[in-house]
Amino acid sequence: MxxxxxxxxxxxxxxxxxxxxxxxxxxxxxxxxxxxxxxxxxxxxxxxxxxxxxxxxxxxxxxxxxxxxxxxxxxxxxxxxxxxxxxxxxxxxxxxxxxxxxxxxxxxxxxxxxxxxxxxxxxVFNAPEWVKDTVWYQIFPERFANGDTSNDPEGTLPWGSEEPTPENFFGGDLKGVTKNIDYLVDLGISGIYFTPLFKAFSNHKYDTIDYMEIDPQFGTNEDLKEMIETCHKNGIKVMFDAVFNHSGYFFPQFQDVLEKGEASIYKDWFHIKEFPLTTEPLPSYDTFAFTPFMPKLNTEHPDVKEYLLEVGRYWIREFDIDGWRLDVANEVDHAFWRDFRKEVKATKPDLYILGEIWHDSMSWLRGDQFDAVMNYPFTTNVLNLFAKESISAKEFVENMTSVMHMYPEMVNAVNFNLVGSHDTPRILTECNDSIEKVKQIFTIMLTMVGTPCIYYGDEIAMTGEQDPGCRKCMVWEKDKQNQEMFQHVQKLIRLRKEEPLLANDGVLSFLPIEDDNPIVGFTKSNGTETILVLINTKDESYDYSIPFNWSNKVVKDVWKH
Amino acid sequence: MxxxxxxxxxxxxxxxxxxxxxxxxxxxxxxxxxxxxxxxxxxxxxxxxxxxxxxxxxxxxxxxxxxxxxxxxxxxxxxxxxxxxxxxxxxxxxxxxxxxxxxxxxxxxxxxxxxxxxxxxxxVFNAPEWVKDTVWYQIFPERFANGDTSNDPEGTLPWGSEEPTPENFFGGDLKGVTKNIDYLVDLGISGIYFTPLFKAFSNHKYDTIDYMEIDPQFGTNEDLKEMIETCHKNGIKVMFDAVFNHSGYFFPQFQDVLEKGEASIYKDWFHIKEFPLTTEPLPSYDTFAFTPFMPKLNTEHPDVKEYLLEVGRYWIREFDIDGWRLDVANEVDHAFWRDFRKEVKATKPDLYILGEIWHDSMSWLRGDQFDAVMNYPFTTNVLNLFAKESISAKEFVENMTSVMHMYPEMVNAVNFNLVGSHDTPRILTECNDSIEKVKQIFTIMLTMVGTPCIYYGDEIAMTGEQDPGCRKCMVWEKDKQNQEMFQHVQKLIRLRKEEPLLANDGVLSFLPIEDDNPIVGFTKSNGTETILVLINTKDESYDYSIPFNWSNKVVKDVWKH
Known part of the structure; x- marks a missing residue:
């Protein structure tokens, strides 16, 4: 031994x-x-x-x-x-x-x-009950739908008329979401994760100017209220993106420091190494990565902390949002997140707190900080099997077993499973445009433990490279949408709702798998019922014997019926 | 591999x-x-x-x-x-x-x-600077010295006239400490850890009646002020014992629940399973262990929490204490301890927070809860080598290496090393009355990484079995004190002060050791100076070659000179 x-x-x-x-x-x-x-x-x-x-x-x-x-x-x-x-x-x-x-x-x-x-x-680790039954849909607001042309920024391009660049604008907004609620209801999703909506300079809005204001190009507070009410009426939760690691360059407090230097009352809001501020060759202040346009906020400073905690509370209190996704969550101090949790959960006890962390996140998932993280280890494993074809089905099962043994079981049930986002190439592009592969990937994601998220447009087989390519305008012309993919995803979502075992009811067990076996199989069982999921990951037929006895059991083909 | x-x-x-x-x-x-x-x-x-x-x-x-x-x-x-x-x-x-x-x-x-x-x-984990240079002395107040007979409880026995029992009283008090400050200064200690001083029923005072009052048998608030001032004047820190896991049976809030049952406004201050309260065969409420006299406090309840946090603040604010030792700290919720740390550190930033935890304590030592724990794994290892003789010197070195790799280095420097307390048989009794063994043990404890604590009387070779035996009255007659032991401990403390490497300066490395080698040896080095500690753990001479070259080095025998 x-x-x-x-x-x-x-x-x-x-x-x-x-x-x-x-x-x-x-x-x-x-x-x-x-x-x-x-x-x-x-x-x-x-x-x-x-x-x-x-x-x-x-x-x-x-x-x-x-x-x-x-x-x-x-x-x-x-x-x-x-x-x-x-x-x-x-x-x-x-x-x-x-x-x-x-x-x-x-x-x-x-x-x-x-x-x-x-x-x-x-x-005791305690995430909101509703999360484990939620199917998320991620919206990049500038590119989902233009519902109100009156708020389009200057120079807005006709919808989908050009390839997306880091600088161009197409006019997507809140009204666009409200007007297309039927599409989302038809697809069946039950939660929307919005990348940032607050006033900012860029089209991605990760460079905040004002955390207390919706960007005018997305609409007004009334538009937001209408959209959230519409979502809630249709059983759809709303999650906002909190970019608290850094502000934007045009955040007035940072501008004040740029202008007044050491005399600025905001000089301790950031991590300044030397006055006056310089940006070349490297910024003389801490930033996100090395970009001078995203000065790191000093979240240890009481005023900064109180300001950001109020942001956390304000949008829940005034607009009844259901979740906060925390950008670059791993670079902000743990002490801040502990207080953030206290404050937002006091405002709304069943608010979902989701951290953007790409690596092992145990230190944030002990019950005192986040409910979940973006499950990129899941993503990596899916991509390695289907897109890169760098691992076998057996290795896929082994790696997924590792991922599922990284955290407590309650974390797994609410962990945010995704196969692509505004930060990665689109899944169809990763899979070299193979519709069949992406259908299999969605099948795995929507039957797996965790709370799955579909990146807008992936359900109609949109393509796109690493950003800005993955941020194309949503395609609304029916004939340009891949209906086969849409119906596949729609069916998976429906099945996941009908059969709680396909969501997070029961315990998952992978079936034994040998080196050359292309079949990924797992069961989920609650003691009385068991569901079996089998996916042939290769483009050729394979004889497979189900490795357990189901004589005298009532068996139903959930997929066909 | x-x-x-x-x-x-x-x-x-x-x-x-x-x-x-x-x-x-x-x-x-x-x-x-x-x-x-x-x-x-x-x-x-x-x-x-x-x-x-x-x-x-x-x-x-x-x-x-x-x-x-x-x-x-x-x-x-x-x-x-x-x-x-x-x-x-x-x-x-x-x-x-x-x-x-x-x-x-x-x-x-x-x-x-x-x-x-x-x-x-x-x-960043951040314990008070002063702790790593402190040598502690643990006082069980009822048994250290009777400095004021006017506050003796009824039935107080003449000092040391009988063996200690769970029920008898000998009149030890605060004045007894103040009056004997010269003894402590002479010994050289720089911190006192007091077992509980608050009003309670028993002689050990772990069954609190009033957390805001010094037990009258120990003296008045004035006596306390005088004692703490005397300690501080003499460079001695003062640490109190916080028994927050449970109250005593005669805690008025618990008495109220006993009396009024479900109608008591304090019913949620405890963990009541059934009304009316019963104590037989087992208490109908959660307790410390299974003792009905120590009802577990509901530290999740906001009123209980605020009450206990105010206790934490009060004794710092009003009496300037320097540390809190937290009784049964592992059974109280982590959320409570996080807030406790915030509150007491806000009151006095360099207050020392020491948890009583006997097992692996990593979950409490991440910087958000305690500064240190009572290092019982250290104790076990010392006892196994010297008292039980169940391990070899080599195994001792290996086990100590494990202990020192359990926590971050900064935790090790402030961890509370002890070889006996009011909860264990005295070290001399554990060592079958071998003065030589106990001298070696003190040598190890006072040259090791961590902050050492001497249990009152061990320095004059007092004996005593598991409590109540280990809680005898302090012996004050010079001729009944073992002066050889006293001078040995005194010298070790003096050397530890003179040579920072003997305390927590530098990095400790154990010397290589073979199976039959009885010499425990280690160095501590700060890069320019190295100190070598060698202890022959057997009662027979042994030829030992120091496994490094010190030619061309200035060598000084710290022990002899």
């Missing part, structure tokens, strides 16, 4: 409360190395005749990736307290593993056991 | 900011398995010709325990941002390790590298 590969540490995805009563305890071992794992656990204060009392609980394997097996046991400690250790067995040896490491003998000293000291309700 | 044993995850002790500029990046590998580790790192936004730019940084081995080697590299990223991965090499192979796992090839995709997104100053 390679005990050095065994890993557990209380907290994170390894020991957490999934409800006010139940704990998940997980363990990682080297792949195919350990035959059996038993948890020895008991209440820390349950002693008899001077001996601490514990019981055995079998753990089961929940998945295997390239290098590891993962084990789980669920337990509801009657007094909400637990000390526990693991007994690992293979054919030839057995090891005990606890708070002070590994030993051949099971310790009789409770101090050698791991501890989950007390299940306090307030510390 | 057993790559499955390789571990890193950004955060915790593996990637953290140790100053506003510098990061520590650590990695764990299987013991003696990897020959060389190189970190590949760069700014996430530093691209040239479409390629992300990174550089190589060698890592060095900082220690080896029973199963693992630990590697470290320090780096000060110029823009406070870092993406990084590891290149692991042995004789026959090399592996890349990053955010998406292991691969034979170094990825060219930045997404496969780990991320430390931004070094925000406010998130």
């Amino acid at each position: 390679i005990i050095e590969a065994v890993y557990h540490r209380p907290g994170d995805q390894y020991a957490y409360a999934c409800t006010d009563e139940m704990l998940h305890i997980r363990l990682r071992t080297k792949k195919n190395d350990v035959d059996e794992v038993v948890m020895l656990a008991g209440d820390p204060y349950h002693w008899e005749d001077g001996n601490w009392q514990n019981q055995e609980f079998s753990m089961w394997k929940t998945g295997t990736d390239t290098f590891y097996d993962y084990w789980l046991v669920t337990i509801s400690p009657p007094y909400r307290r637990l000390r526990y250790g693991f007994l690992l067995k293979d054919e030839s040896e057995s090891w005990f593993y606890g708070d002070k490491g590994f030993s051949k003998e099971v310790s009789t000293d409770i101090g050698y056991f791991f501890c989950f000291p007390f299940l306090n309700g307030i510390d | 057993i790559i499955e044993a390789v571990y890193h995850r950004p955060g915790d002790q593996y990637a953290y900011a140790c100053t506003d500029e510098m990061l520590h990046i650590r990695l764990r590998t299987k013991k003696n398995d990897v020959d060389e580790v190189v970190m590949l790192a760069g700014d996430p936004y530093h691209w040239e010709d479409g390629n992300w730019q990174n550089q190589e940084f060698s890592m060095w081995k900082t220690g080896t325990d029973t199963f693992y080697d630990y590697w470290l590299v320090t780096i000060s990223p110029p823009y406070r941002r870092l993406r990084y991965g590891f290149l692991l090499k042995d004789e026959s192979e090399s592996w890349f390790y990053g955010d998406k796992g292991f691969s034979k090839e170094v990825s060219t995709d930045i997404g496969y590298f780990f991320c430390f997104p931004f070094l925000n100053g406010i998130d």
Whole structure:
């Protein structure tokens, strides 16, 4: 047994409360190395005749990736307290593993056991209920629909008349969304994630000028109210984009510093290294990346913090938005996000907080900061299989198993799955224009654990390279929309609503898969019902035997009927 | 190479900011398995010709325990941002390790590298400067000294006239401390940790009746002021004990619930399962352990929280205390402790927050909750070597290496090292009355990384079994105090003050040790000076060659001179 590969540490995805009563305890071992794992656990204060009392609980394997097996046991400690250790067995040896490491003998000293000291309700990760049943649609407002030409900025081009550039404008706005609500309802989505709507200089609006004002080119506060009401009436949630890492260059507070230098009352709102400010060869102030047009905000400063927290509260309080997506969330301090969570959840308890983080995000997902992150590890894995064809179906299953064992189960259910955004080439372009591949990708995304998001236009097979290419004007002419793709996505969304197992009900298990097997298969089961998803990832037929017995079961083909 | 044993995850002790500029990046590998580790790192936004730019940084081995080697590299990223991965090499192979796992090839995709997104100053772990130079002395107030017989409770026994029991009283008080300040100054300690002083029923005072009042048997607010001023004048910090997990049975709010049941306005201050309250066979309310006399407080309730936070602030504001030791800290919710930190640090920025947690405490030591915990893993390791003789000197060194790699370096420097307390048998009793062993133990504790604490009376070789035995009255008759022990401890404290390397200056490295070698040796070095500590843990002489060359160095015997 390679005990050095065994890993557990209380907290994170390894020991957490999934409800006010139940704990998940997980363990990682080297792949195919350990035959059996038993948890020895008991209440820390349950002693008899001077001996601490514990019981055995079998753990089961929940998945295997390239290098590891993962084990789980669920337990509801009657007094909400637990000390526990693991007994690992293979054919030839057995090891005990606890708070002070590994030993051949099971310790009789409770101090050698791991501890989950007390299940306090307030510390339980708690995302809004509605998120796990939501299908998102991402709108880049300047390019979705022009519903009101009177607010078009100067130089607005006719809709879709040119290729998108970093500078051009086509007049998309809020009225455009309101007027096309039937299209979205018809597609079936139940949440819209809007990239920034606040007044800004660029067409993407990530360079905010005023966080308290809708950009006039998108419309008025009345237009916004009408749009949100229309969405809500149609069962559609609305998520805004909070760009709090940096402001735009034309943010008046930054302009004040540019103008007055050290005399500006806003000089501590940013991270200034030297006065007067310079932008060449590198900015003399911290920025997003190295772009002088996005000065990093000093979110540790009390005034900046209060200003941004009020932004967080204001749009919920006044316009009843349902979620905040946090741009470049990983570069803002954790202390800020803890207070942000407190403030916005106090304003609206079931508000969804989604961080833009592309890498391992555990540090933000412990219940005190975000509800979820944009699940780019999911994206990478999908692209590697279908677009780059750099991994096999088996590797896809292994990598997806890794991704699903990175976080607690409740995080997985609300994590934001996407296969493209305004920051990436469009999925159809990634897949070399293969409609069939993109249909498979949507099938996976819309049957997988998590909350899926469709980037506007992907459902009608729009194409586009890395931005600005991926930000083309939405195509509204029916005959230029790919109806096969639309109907495929529409059907997947409908099925996901009809069959909760296709969304986040039940527990997902990947089916065993061999090296040359192109079939990605998984089940989701809630104990009484099981749904099976099988996807042939190759363009050729393959004989596949379903690896379980369903005689005497009622079987229904959900896809065909 | 057993790559499955390789571990890193950004955060915790593996990637953290140790100053506003510098990061520590650590990695764990299987013991003696990897020959060389190189970190590949760069700014996430530093691209040239479409390629992300990174550089190589060698890592060095900082220690080896029973199963693992630990590697470290320090780096000060110029823009406070870092993406990084590891290149692991042995004789026959090399592996890349990053955010998406292991691969034979170094990825060219930045997404496969780990991320430390931004070094925000406010998130840096930040304990008070003074703690790392402090030598603590723990006082159990009822048993240290009776300085004022007028406040003795009814039935107080003559000092030291009987063995301590859970019920008897000997009259120790605040005046007793003030009057004996010269003794403490002579010993050389620079901080006192007091077990609870607030009004309570028992002699140990962990069953609080009033958190806002000093127990009358200990004296008045004036006595307290005088004592704290006396301590401060003599360079001694004062730490109080906060018992916030539970109140005492006679806490008026709990008495109100006992009396009025569901009609009590305090019914939500506790965790009541059923009304009316019962205590048999088990309490119908949550308690500390299973004792009905310590009802668990509902620290999630806003009124309870505000009450306890005000307790936290009050004693700092009004009496200028320097630290709070938090009893049963692990069973109170994290949300409470985050707010507690904010409030007490706002009242006094350099207040020390010490949690009583016996097990792995990483979840409380991320900078948002505690500064340190009581380092019982240190205690266990010392007892196993000297008292139980269950491990060899080599195993001691390995276990201590584990303990020192559990947390970030800044935590180690302020972690509260102890070898006994009011909750354990006295160290001399644990060591079967061997004065020599206890002298060695103090030598280790007072030369080790961390902030050491001497339990009152251990310095004069008092004995005592598990409580109540370990809570005997302090012996004040000179001829009954072991002066050899006193002078030994006194000398160690003096040396620790004179030689900052003996405290927390410099970096500790254990010397290599073989199976049958009884010499525990370590160096601490600050780059220009190195101090060497050697302890023969056996009662027989042993020939030992110091495993490094000190020719051409100025060498001084700190112990003899």
